[in-house]
Amino acid sequence: TEFGLMAGADRVEGTLFGNGERTGNADIVTIAMNLYVQGIDPGLDFSNINRAKEIYEESTNLPVHPRHPYAGELVFTAFSGSHQDAISKGMKRMRERQGIWAVPYLPIDPRDVGRSYDPIIRFNSQSGKGGAAFILEYAFGIQMPKRVQQDFGPVVINASDARSSELNAEDLYQLFKATYVNIETPVKLLGYQEVSGEPATVTARITYKDDEVTIKGEGDGLVDAFCKSLSDYLNISFEIINYSQHSMERGNKSRAITFVEFLSGGKTYYGAGMSGNIGTSSLRAVVSAVNKVLK
Numbered sequence: 001t002e003f004g005l006m007a008g009a010d011r012v013e014g015t016l017f018g019n020g021e022r023t024g025n026a027d028i029v030t031i032a033m034n035l036y037v038q039g040i041d042p043g044l045d046f047s048n049i050n051r052a053k054e055i056y057e058e059s060t061n062l063p064v065h066p067r068h069p070y071a072g073e074l075v076f077t078a079f080s081g082s083h084q085d086a087i088s089k090g091m092k093r094m095r096e097r098q099g100i101w102a103v104p105y106l107p108i109d110p111r112d113v114g115r116s117y118d119p120i121i122r123f124n125s126q127s128g129k130g131g132a133a134f135i136l137e138y139a140f141g142i143q144m145p146k147r148v149q150q151d152f153g154p155v156v157i158n159a160s161d162a163r164s165s166e167l168n169a170e171d172l173y174q175l176f177k178a179t180y181v182n183i184e185t186p187v188k189l190l191g192y193q194e195v196s197g198e199p200a201t202v203t204a205r206i207t208y209k210d211d212e213v214t215i216k217g218e219g220d221g222l223v224d225a226f227c228k229s230l231s232d233y234l235n236i237s238f239e240i241i242n243y244s245q246h247s248m249e250r251g252n253k254s255r256a257i258t259f260v261e262f263l264s265g266g267k268t269y270y271g272a273g274m275s276g277n278i279g280t281s282s283l284r285a286v287v288s289a290v291n292k293v294l295k
Contacts, residue, residue, distance in 0.1 A: 017056055017064050017071065033070045037107045046070070049113040076110045084131025091134065132156050132172060139169045141248035142176070145259050148270050155179055180272040181257075183288040187230070192283060194222050202226045204283070208234070223282050230290055238264035238293060245282065248274070258285040264293045 014020075014028035029049075032042035046052060053064050053071050066073040078084050083105050090103035101109050133149045136142040144152065159175055160167055167175065190212070192204035199218040202225040206213060217229025223240070231237060242261035247254045255274055258281040262269040269292040273284025 017053070017062075017068065019060065019062050029071060030069050033108070033113075036112075046113050050115065070108070070113060076106065076115055078105060078131065084134065086130075088130045088134030091138070132176075135169050135172055136176060140173050142257060143246055145242065145244050145261075147242065147261060147268075148180070148259055148272075151268075151270050152176065152179065180259075180270055180288060181274055182284050183271065183291045185291060186294055187234075187287050187291055189280075189283055189287050192226070192279075194225075194279065200225045202229060204229060206230075206287075222279055223286060226283050227286055230286070234290070234294070236264065236290075236293060238262045238269075238290065240286075241268075245278065256281040258282045260285045260289050262289040262293060269293055 014026040014031060016027075017029055018027035028044070029046065029052075032044045033046060035042040036046075049071050057063060064071050067075065069075060078087055086104040087106065090106070094101070094103060130149070132152060133144050136144060155175065156167065156172065159171075186209050188207045190205040190207060192202055195201040198220075200221050201216070201218050202222060203214060203216045204226060206215060213233070215229040215233045217225045217227070217232065219225035219228050223243070227238070227240065239262065240260050241263050243259070245256055245258040248257050249255060255276050256278045258273045258278075260271050260282075262271070269289045271285045271287070271289030271292060273281040273286070273288060275281035275284060
């Protein structure tokens with residue numbers, strides 16, 4: 001695994017991933033990539049560093065350390081909540097400015113060496129809300145409001161502790177959905193009809209504890225009218241204090257996700273709804289939050 005690199009009239013000798021015939025020879029991978037980070041072309045192509053690592057391990061029967069710079073399994077992984085938050089903010093700033101690569105804790109764009117963003121953040125009991133928010137937005141197009149992030153953080157920590165293991169991106173997504181999205185017990189929305197006007201009128205079909213009923217309400221728009229009909233039927237009092245909605249994908253067939261924050265009985269509750277229909281996602285979010293109130 002020793003080799004030399006001709007640079008003009010000079011010959012640079014080193015070892016691949018730090019292992020060679022003799023001790024003390026420098027790791028050419030680390031040196032070359034350190035030059036690359038500083039904007040200097042090292043003359044070596046590591047655009048598919050994973051394949052170079054595979055060939056090395058197959059040829060030598062020596063593993064590359066998980067924390068090896070640039071090639072290790074964990075090199076683009078952050079466990080600390082503060083690191084996750086810094087990466088999240090750095091990535092957001094990169095998208096806004098579309099400038100040169102300058103993300104905290106990530107000296108290079110992982111794609112430059114054939115890696116991906118997927119393993120940048122993993123979740124365990126030490127992870128923070130910023131990391132969860134980042135991966136949900138990056139991988140699934142979900143932009144959690146700040147207060148929902150704060151509410152979800154302890155949920156992630158408790159789930160990780162209960163499993164005594166990390167949560168990957170799909171685990172996180174499923175946990176998020178189970179906690180907030182389209183919750184259908186004990187109330188489930190079956191369908192609705194809206195008559196716009198002043199006031200707006202909504203007639204909705206729901207099931208409540210397995211009984212199907214039709215409820216009707218009037219209010220300042222779809223959501224207000226539906227909330228009033230639910231409040232009257234269930235005989236509970238609640239108020240929406242925050243509401244947000246955005247598309248999860250691009251294009252005409254994209255899904256919408258709606259977040260609502262309820263205040264009921266002096267306590268705060270969060271619900272979310274997903275649907276290809278904006279109105280349906282809003283009412284599903286209301287039902288999700290109401291079901292939390294009822295538990």
